[in-house]
Amino acid sequence: MSAEAPHVKGGLGQSILRKEDARFIRGKGNYVDDIKLPGMLYLDITRSPYAHAKITAIRTEKALKVPGVLAVITGKDLAAANLAWMPTLMSDKQMVLPTDTVMYQAQEVAAVVADSRYAAADGAAAVEVDYEPLPVVTNPFKALEPGAPVIRTDRKEQSNHIWHWETGDKAGTEEAFRSAEVVVGQDLYIPRIHVSSMETCGCIAHMDSVSGRFTIYMTTQAPHAIRTVYALVTGLPEQNIRVVSPDIGGGFGGKVPVYPGYVLASVASIKTGHPVKWVEDRSENLQADSFARDYHIHAEVAARKDGTVTALKVKTLADHGYTDAAANPSKFPAGLFHIITGSYPFAKAFVEVDAAYTNKPPGGIAYRCSFRVTEAVYTIERMMDILAHRLKVDPAELRLKNFIPPDAFPYKSALGWTYDSGNYAGALKKAMEIIDYAGLRREQAEKRRRGELMGIGISSFTEIVGAGPSHTFDILGLKMFDSAEVRIHPTGKVIARFGTKSQGQGHETTYAQILAEELGIPADDIRVEEGDTDTAPYGLGTYASRSTPTAGAAASMAARKIREKAKKIAAHLLEVSPDDIEWKDYAFRVKGVPTKSKTMQDVAFAAYTNHPQGTEAGLEAVDYYDPPNMTYPFGSYICVVDIDKETGQVKVRRFVAVDDCGTIINPMIVDGQIHGGLTMGFAPALLEEIQYDENGNIHGGSFMEYLVPTAVETPHWETAKTVTPSPHHPIGAKGVGESATVGAPPAIANAVVDALQPYGVEHIDIPIHPWKVWQIIHAGAPKTG
């Protein structure tokens, strides 16, 4: 920005420092476990060692003898209050505590309330439970075989099949495949992974029996939705429920669901009249909180010999664990999986998904992505590479040949999405230039001659975020709008409240920047608040990169409503007609006489001290923004890997990420979001996975086995941008928190597979462990060509 150009301090496009940091760097953040209320009790949970078993007895005597233990809650107690089961967002139901059967290892079996954290832990260890093991099913294919043990005997279907969903033109797609010149197909498994935000989940529930007020401090990404769900489930009057989402130590989707622990703490508080704190351990978090992915995908692409793609066919089996508790607010059971046509103009496509129950905890939450978008992007970007391999063309060339061209937007995909804007070739070409793609290919050819293994992988993803238009998105009927309430004080300072909830994204800063831009008030003078349902306007929360597309848009719209009114006051102050006033360069100016002007601060003071007759005093507005469409961020990533032939170890040497998230509010924060997202894309590509053995024992249930990347193996990310604004968002922004998590895994997988081309492989399932690479290298001598 040139020094001359008019700007407001902290407006759009400026890398201002974050307002929230002041407390975090002093250790003065206020996370749920930091809150201590007078008279607070602690809750700990006894969990099942079995993945599937009948509970024949629960003995609480020993636990109750532990000094400090006050009560033990079991499923029977909850059943009496009709609270043993709770509804999920997917019209399924989930146990709070089992009355007779546990369905996954580490499932909650009993809750112990004590006067200290340590006593609660001792009590939980002292609860004695007798189990009768039942046959375990952890493989969803086996779960659907005839004669498989039925997990959910409570359902009238008496089957492990949950639902079938399909979309697209089946007949047309089949026809396109029949006439295709080339068809490639591949099975891809995307394993279970866990968001592992550094803060685990927890709450403090407090029922004040005198006032009837129920307050819950809770690690939730969606406080308002929780309040309404609580009101509906418990029957407590909604005005008496207050949900406070304090500082959140990372969410990434894992803090959207309602977990049994929250309900147990609530019940314990209602029963005891004391505040009750429950904070889970990391192992509980990894073993029992909702998971992401677990999709078994078969994909086929039809193309012409020249590489032009024509049709896509995908058949998927989704493993949901013992209940479908997906945190998916769309009307599609597989979320937005049908973004799977990606950046390419497939004329025909057909997608079908079946969902199965297994003896695992609930799956189906996001892992820093919109609902099932990562699965979709991984599939299509891997398939494009497989096609390139089969046709012996360069994967960059194949993509450039096929991309939906910039002039085709808004573009309607074969599966029904209307992409708002894009310039896919622009992003890929920029990435190729930064990384010197041609040079890398030369280096690779050279190394191949010497027998060294180096690979280059591309991913040109299209995201779909910003849930969302109310016709398609709701949580139990609550439409997926979001909100901003903006109030300008007499001195021209602002307080703004939102229905979303930051978990590290920096809303206190970026929302202030949007408002600064719209109101001409420096961001420093704008205070942003979220997370307290008593004060914030109703909203659906923060996940799926929806905050900027929805609440960010609401901020703009609320500010513009304020400007409408302010214009009248300015006209009054300038003694001209409102029609003669324009908002230009951050002030109300008399048309043609730009020096005659009033700032928003002038107007604000007047709004309380000198408002014109016939106008209400005050200067504030609320906006509930229901976006007309989703936004479609995109980008192209290029990854370079080197492989140690003897050990199979993969090292990411370089990774260039070119992102396009439309208008950029704060470049520093956007880059930070991309760095973090890339790392959460790197993780499942090379390190993270949760497995279950045939007895349903979890592998990866603690940080000992669940390998979150450290600074050492995480690449030094290189980032760049193109800017293609969203035509329907008030400031053209698209949302960026998750693009990189979605885009990175296929770039890395493609690079590894590319490095192993001499061995003729077309696919390796992620995470790509050293031993998998070693097995390929040692399976046979390199083929020539």
Place this chain on the structure above:
Amino acid sequence: MAVSARPIAPAASLSTRSAPVVRIQVTVNGSPISAEVEPRTLLVHFLREVVGLTGTHIGCDTSHCGACTVHLDGKPVKSCTVLAVQANGRQVRTVEGLEVDGKLSAVQEAFVEAHGLQCGFCTPGMMMTATALLARNPNPTEPEVRDAIRGNLCRCTGYVNIVKAIQLAGKKMQANPTGPGGSP
């Protein structure tokens, strides 16, 4: 709900009342703190719940994440894997001890300026490790920084800006060793 015969009342401290306790004295951020604790009390719980300094966080139960990092006699350690009794008679410095006389340390300043934090949960531990690193090596290379923080996990930032922040803090210290933020 099965209820114990005892009246429901919270305990005075972390420990259950009947367990044997030992008296310890720990100097926390320069102030001597004396308290009775159960031997099994973890230092992190002592700091958070007895001393009331909640800036030191708990991110795991297997000593992997480093959210709980504090200095014990000047060296960074994982306070979830130290017993409070082990700190008896010793010096502990926490994130709350980084700011001195209202002046942020170089590391604190640099974390803000380089956007080295997002959700802030790993940040106190990360800054304590960084502070110890810079005290030994004020001009670390990127690989040295990355190696030094390998016991501190961050889920939000992807580390790039944390590395930058630590290197920036080193430069600040060297440029102005006695000024605001001059100490690590």
Place this chain on the structure above:
Amino acid sequence: MIPPAFEYYAPHSVDEAVALLRRFNGEAKVLAGGHSLIPLMKLRLAEPAALIDINRIPNLSFIQEEGTHLRIGATTRTNDLLDSELLRRSYPILPDAAQEIADPLVRNLGTVGGNVCHGDPGNDLPACMLALGAELVTVGPKGSRTLPVSDFYKDTFVTALDPTELLVEVRVPKARARQGSAYQKIEKRVGDFAIAGAAANLLLDASGRVETAGIALTGVGPTAILASAASGALVGQSPDDQHLGHAATLAGTAADPNSDLRGPAEYKRAMASVLTRRALDRALARARGGG
């Protein structure tokens, strides 16, 4: 996760510590760095009646050469191995291994004695001590004894140490001219326990042939494994590609790995060979005066 309750003692002398161990007769555990023990107690996989904290015993933390040996005190911290000029110069295998252990925070507390006594096949120092031909000096109710590390590891978490005994120091034969040692490890993620690790220690004679050799493995069996056949095959030989390769192959044969999340057994066995070769190459370069 909260450890179960226990009694706590912080003796100020070895004798006092041994008396306490004797009093609890197997029910007490020594607390050194605590970075294996406390995690186990949090998981309630270990529930000792008492902890005997040896960190307040003076003179248990040192690294020094004396007479025919290098002596390392039991409570010497893992990071001290990295910082020691003496070790970097003459016993580089120990700083090699220390750099691979966990992370700098863990290493600030974890001790050499704890790493050696814990009996986890994933610990990195046991293989180093095996390759170096170290001895352990312990004190128990019956007095002091010295036993070779090669007799120490019985099974996973089972060692020759009596529960009433305290390890006080590790003794390594003093390094000589033309000696070189190295440690190599691969892991899935930095700081994780090894997929496999290999320790090598070579002494060359004046003609450049191998005079003595020590090779040992981490993470590929129920305990750290001394690969005697591999080292035996080198003695008296010229350390050329063929002999080093042969020794590496034999080391792979000595491995006895399980398949687990770190990889299938065949992979780990192959890695034992690959890493042995790399460690031997490095040790040889060092024996010849290189890095």
